[in-house]
Amino acid sequence: MSERTAGETDVVVVGAGPAGMAAATRAASLGLRVRVVDEQQSPGGQVHRGVTRGDEGVGPRFGDEHLRGRELVRALHASTATVEPGATVFDVDPELGVAVLRDGIAHEIRARHLIVATGAIERAVPFPGWTLPGVMNAGAAQVLLETSACVPSGRVVLAGCGPLLLLVASQLADAGANVVAVVETTGAIDHARALPGLPRALATPATFARGLAWLRALRRHGVERIGGIRSLAAEGAGRVERVLVGVGDRAREIAVDTLLVHAGVVPNPQLARLMRLEHRWDERALAWRPRVDAFGRSSDPRVSVAGDGAGIGGARAAETDGAIAAIDAAHALGAIDARVRARLCAPLLRERRRHLAVRPWLDALYRPPGWLVDPPDAAIVCRCEDVTAGEIRSVARLGVRGPNQAKAYTRCGMGPCQGRVCGTVVTTILARAAGVAPAAVGYYRIRPPLVPVPLAALARMPGGGNRRDERTGGAM
Amino acid sequence: MFRRLAGAKARAEVVIDVDGERVVAREGDTLAAAMLVAGCVPFRASERSGAPRAPLCMIGACFECRVEVDGAGSRRACQVVVVPGMRVRRSRAARPGA
Structure with missing residues (x-):
């Protein structure tokens, strides 16, 4: 060893x-x-x-x-x-x-x-058309802004829910991007559900001040805000050109060059x-x-x-x-010793509780809706292997109960991302299809290597990279 | 796809090669950022459907930005920082005119 x-x-x-x-x-x-x-x-x-x-x-x-x-x-x-x-x-x-x-x-x-x-x-929320170039996570645009000082060119729409959606929208608008609209799943129902958490959340006013500043920025830049949407899809030839959202009983179509999506982390x-x-x-x-x-x-x-x-x-x-x-x-x-641990941790545990006070309200307000976490049949769920939600549901109907079995049938989660993107979604689809709790469905069995490793790099490891994997009984 | 902000602090130019085309990046850019600014989209094509793909997450999780870098395949462009003379190849199906 x-x-x-x-x-x-x-x-x-x-x-x-x-x-x-x-x-x-x-x-x-x-x-x-x-x-x-x-x-x-x-x-x-x-x-x-x-x-x-x-x-x-x-x-x-x-x-x-x-x-x-x-x-x-x-x-x-x-x-x-x-x-x-x-x-x-x-x-x-x-x-x-x-x-x-x-x-x-x-x-x-x-x-x-x-x-x-x-x-x-960022939580992956598959919807029809989300694999088109030009559809990205909102956090991805933030990375590009902060590390390379660039913004999406052309018309930008942000869609989904969560504080980061509003933060990135305001950052991009402030930086000069043409942010046309912020389209949120969040609606009256979510505000009502979150209400009981509000008093505790108000104990950390700084959080609210930040959020209000983002909203003011969006107003200042004339960004349209559409709330309570009930469906989301992207269309285009070779890249995203339109975003389609369901608002009430109507469908809205917005021309875009970049669609940024976020539904929490x-x-x-x-x-x-x-x-x-x-x-x-x-x-x-x-x-x-x-x-x-x-x-x-x-x-x-x-x-x-x-x-x-x-x-x-x-x-x-x-x-x-x-x-x-x-x-x-x-x-x-x-x-x-345990006494020192207790003494050192006491103030930190109190501080932690204070920082978490806002979470119940935030989590309830920005909980992604069912249609977003349990996507329509046409949506590609596993981007590595092009497996749709419909294919996963059809193997669920055959009696497939867990992500690993679904992987064996459909190849979902078998690509290089190892289910990082689709894992949570596949659990949700299988659980809802079978009418059981997600805990009963489980998750992908993740194996090494977590990223592709050149064979030469493994061979040059001390011991020739001969890493036994005792979890599976085999060598890596 | 992306444009550099006018007021951004100027960083040194870094010239790389993407499928034989000269691409001017900036020092500190990830390869994915350089390619998005230069319009080198798509990054790859789905092996199964042939559909065009481009980066989703930019934090190394989605693997949609994988390209060949200096002969090594399947590198995540969002996790690679550009260096002068870097040679980048997209899969044949993702190249312009393919």
Whole structure:
């Protein structure tokens, strides 16, 4: 085992967003040897993307949040933690050997404790025409604005639900993009459902102030807002040209060059699923989340999950999550006793509750409607293998009960994205088709490698990349 | 598909090659950003239907942006930063005139 271990450390943190940065900084401050592995070129994650490099003043940033990101990066660099940027984890073996691909070269770090801080991905919401070039996630446009200072040319429509939809719409409009309309699924029913959560949410007025500022920006730029839509489709020859929305009993057609879609974010499932951590279906969030305790410890006591990857709470909650997981890891590794853990975690747990106060209201208000999460037959669900919702329903009628069986019948989830995009949707379709709970349907069995790894890189790994996969009994 | 903002801080030009065409990117661009600004769309064609595809997520999850980079296939263009002289190939079906 040890001869193929490139490095050994106390804690490996996967991901350098708010949770990962806070976890690494805190774990290092408690005397642990820490290594952070992050896919991006510099720490920050999706929310504080590239805060320390590049185009300041390009896209409108959101002030205090942006500064917060810089503080986290500064603290991380000032700590004793080692950061590996541009590095992708493609496997974790049962002995916590973390296999990393960086610049085409693979290496392994052996961890005593693992903190998974891989954040969230935008929920995929298949609808007819969403595979056309010109249809993108709203978050994708934000990445392009913030890292390359570019905006979609031509007419832009944003569709779906959630705070990010409004944020990106206002960012793009402020930057000079021609944002024609924001089309939301959110309507009167959602506002009514969310109402009970409002008093607690109002305890964090800063959240509302930000949201109102985005809405003011949209009004200022003359962006049309259409609410409570009941259907969504894109059409065009070779690329998107029109978006069709159902409003009440009418259909509206809007000419577009770019259609940006968003329906909230869900925990990035890959690493937690690869390690066979226990998950539960969160019906409020319509998503899977790994089962963790108050400290973020998963069903594997050597593994913690912190931040949005454990359940969506936003950047500030993720930060406190990261620090809590680090303190708990220090306890797990014998660096501090339970009393010290309790003392250090108490203020963080209180802070975390405060940051989460807005979630019940937000989650209820921006819950994607059934027609969006359980798409029509014609919609392609698995983009890698071109499998439609109708094909998945037809195998469900044959008695297929789970995503892995559906994969064997239809190839859905078999492509290079390994179900990252379609996983949650396939669970939902199968559960609703059979009239059972999503928990009874389950999820894809995720296998290594998580990303394509050149054979040469594996061969040059110490030990020849001969990684046994004891979960399946075979070699990778 | 995308256009560079006029007021953006100027970064050094990076010249790459996409299917034999000269594409001028900016330092720090991901390959996907450079291709979207240059109009190199689609990025690929569906292996099953032949339908054109372009990036969906830009965070490395969807694999819709995969292209060949300097001879290595299936690289996610959104996770690759441009370097001078980079040679990029789209699948034959995705190239202009295909």
